[in-house]
Amino acid sequence: MNTIPSLKGFVGRVLLAMPLCFCIWYFSAFIWTWPIAELSHRVLRLFFSRLIASVEHAGHTLDIVTNLGDIVQYTRHQKMTALVFSINPLVYGYSLAFYSALLLASRNYQPKAWLVGIGVLMLAVVFGVCFDVLKSIAFDLAPPGMSYPTGFSAWQLNMLGVGYQVGYLVLPAVLPLMLWASFNPAFFQEWRD
């Protein structure tokens, strides 16, 4: 049974576990960002192949190769080559380290809790990365006063903005707590009692 004797003890263990979990998370980032790159590539190519050529794994970052060079022609004699920009997946992936610290602190050593939780969080990272890519293309990359002809309607641009904010602000923050709570229901009952 995974019971926590006191809130102080639990919080103390989380704070002790966090440096270890964050160090392992950061120095292994070149490994766990690879499936993120692969999945993001597949999702973006499936739905937005007109805009995205590829998502390439580059150590801690992802290089996004767009097709905007085929879409944009500045002058009759000048055509832009492929536009490439980088995304930092770690800003969506800190949830992995935080979740691991919560599990260690609650002495929940079930492999299923860790594997399922990490799997769900990785999907959330892919969500965040994909919306970051689309948001960057739609709002950030064009020179001031210009926008690329992405084909997004006004409603779709709004949804892009919401999706980006959810992927950046909500999912990495909330999912670790929800997953930890779902794998430790006895904790809440005993805590309340």
Next chain:
Amino acid sequence: MNRFFILFMIFLLVSFVGELATPVQERFIIPFTEAIAHISAGLIQFFDAKVIFRGVEIINSGNGFAVSIQAGCNGVEASLVLIAAILAFPSSWRAKLLGIVIGFLSVQILNILRIISLFYLGQWNYDVFNWAHLYIWQALIMLDVLIVFLVWLKFSSRLIKA
């Protein structure tokens, strides 16, 4: 537990999308963020007179370094997470109201500490600042939300038993 999670996600997503609306941003969020910058700068001025604030920015007038408090750094999203969790959990409305008010203040106190620490970390070492800003403090703020929620759980269960 499933009912709690479903209600929590509904409350959170509705409040989050509502918070993103332009009228809400203009009338509440931006003025609130400016107030947070004002309070943070005011606290810093007790020991560092060179610090000023302008809008949502806190500026060191000595070396020109500045931080701008944006979405995710004003404590609003963390507060919405806490409020959604309190609203979703079955308890009396009195307990919910007390939890929301005290919980909101607790989150904001830690958030102001975050802003002040990042302001000085940024002046010391930008790589450490990025680490603290993008990864560590995000987790610590959510840990604070969890702690406040757990304390409120204990308090609300005692109210029911009383």
